[in-house]
Amino acid sequence: MSTPSPAARRPRVGVGGVSVRSSTFTLHRTGYDDFRVTRGAALRARYPWARPDGALGGPVEWVPLLHAEAPPGGPVEPEAYRRLKAELLDRVRQAGSLDGLVLDIHGAMSVVGLDDAEADLTDAVREVLGPRALISAAMDPYGNVSRRLAGRLDLVTAHRLAPRQDAGATLERAARKLVERLLAGKGRPHLAWVQVPVLLPSLPVPPAPPVPPGEPAGPRPEPARSLYGRPASIEELDGIVDAAVWAGFPWADEPRCKAAVVVTGDDPVLAVEEARSLAKEYWDLRRDLVSPGPTADDADACVEAALASPARPFLIGDSGDDPAAGGAGDLPYMLGRLLAHEALATGRATALLPGITAPAAVARCFAAGVGATVRVSVGGAYGASGSGTEHAPFEPYEFTGEVVALHPGDAAGGDLAVVRRGGVTAVLAGRRTPVRTRADLGGLDPRGYDLLVVKTGRPEPELRELAADWRLARTPGAVDQDLPRLGHRRLERPLFPLDPGMPAPDLAPELL
Incomplete structure (x- = not known):
């Protein structure tokens, strides 16, 4: 499958995914009926930018696949996951030749019997799409970005505000970055990926200004506001496509759960440099990233x-x-x-x-x-x-x-x-x-x-x-939020704050 030139035809881009956040410490289980499954025209309506009159509706042909979303809860039952995954893959196959796919996922889905559900799903999608189609993923900052997941993606970004105030903007950014590359005839950029051995019990993402009325003076907007403001600034650099930070999901007991940084760019040296700097800042601020309230x-x-x-x-x-x-x-x-x-x-x-x-x-x-x-x-x-x-x-x-x-x-x-x-x-x-x-x-x-x-x-x-x-x-x-009380057994250690005296980690990014 080759990337089309703008003059040849409009690129065809699929959109879909499976999204839920799962605590492995709850006895609740998420079943198939807990998911709201959207297909076809209804799915297109979910993404305003993909409509014919939307911001990205003209340059490409959008192919709605399947999106399934469930309320946060316990791990997904295996049969429910297999059923949703199978339908998504079937719809990718039925769509014919696709030049790209926007993957709408949360990043903290746990499935009974799997360690890295999003990576498993992305592996399967990649196998059906083929190696040359571009996959751009939009994720929640509570998501987990493992090496396996990052290695299967071409573009990946995360929300920069909380609580999910920019979820729609994040999805549109993921779609826009993909469309820009397809129209320019560009292939896969470089991904500088690094995990930071920090797993915070409260998501250190600032709300959008102004602070809502009645907000107490207790929570400090800094340093979280500056830290999470950096990706947008990094994105503006020549040779950089996107930058994102994830806090990881603290309420799942899986090896992948920890903070992560990904900087995507056409300049591999600059991408690695910025990823290292952002990861170091996250590590240095780990003790100062306060909870979202008193x-x-x-x-x-x-x-x-x-x-x-x-x-x-x-x-x-x-x-x-x-x-x-x-x-x-x-x-x-x-x-x-x-x-x-x-x-x-x-x-x-x-x-x-x-x-x-x-x-x-x-x-x-x-x-x-x-x-x-x-x-x-x-x-x-x-x-x-x-x-x-x-x-x-x-x-x-x-x-x-x-x-x-x-x-x-x-x-x-x-x-x-x-x-x-x-x-x-x-x-x-x-x-x-x-x-x-x-x-x-x-x-x-x-x-x-x-x-x-x-x-x-x-x-x-x-x-x-x-x-x-x-x-x-x-x-x-x-x-x-008192993580030691939960009794994680499978996290990769040492990990802050479970190991407060741990030595400084090696934060050298891997270029994917």
């Missing part, structure tokens, strides 16, 4: 500080069980800690805790009806521990309270049951879902409570704007 290591101290503050409502992030990062969403840890506080247990203070996955408890509440007092078991929806780790062996919490509201068929959480005990109001969900917006609060107004406790490691802007102040509690769970 944190507290102890949940009880966090609750105490929140109640002592005049700010209302005060938002607390139950970060260890965040479904948006791959947590099960079923751990009752914070429910127990709230009811262990006398002021909350007696009703002298109030707290709203939405989004605990507890389908059996929800069914019990619906059977009992509004106004009934129920005793339900909350937690462990996906197994006895709920977290899948020996370091967080939570037993279900026996919760007695009054059913104050029932909401059947919520679009995100399924059936919802609102249960109150003392000053604590819990919204139990029949289906696992993250809490991102006011609509996810079970119809309740958080401004009527002292505390709003949400399973999140990074509150979404709408919830931050509702809160007068906020803090993250480093709670146990499948996405625990």
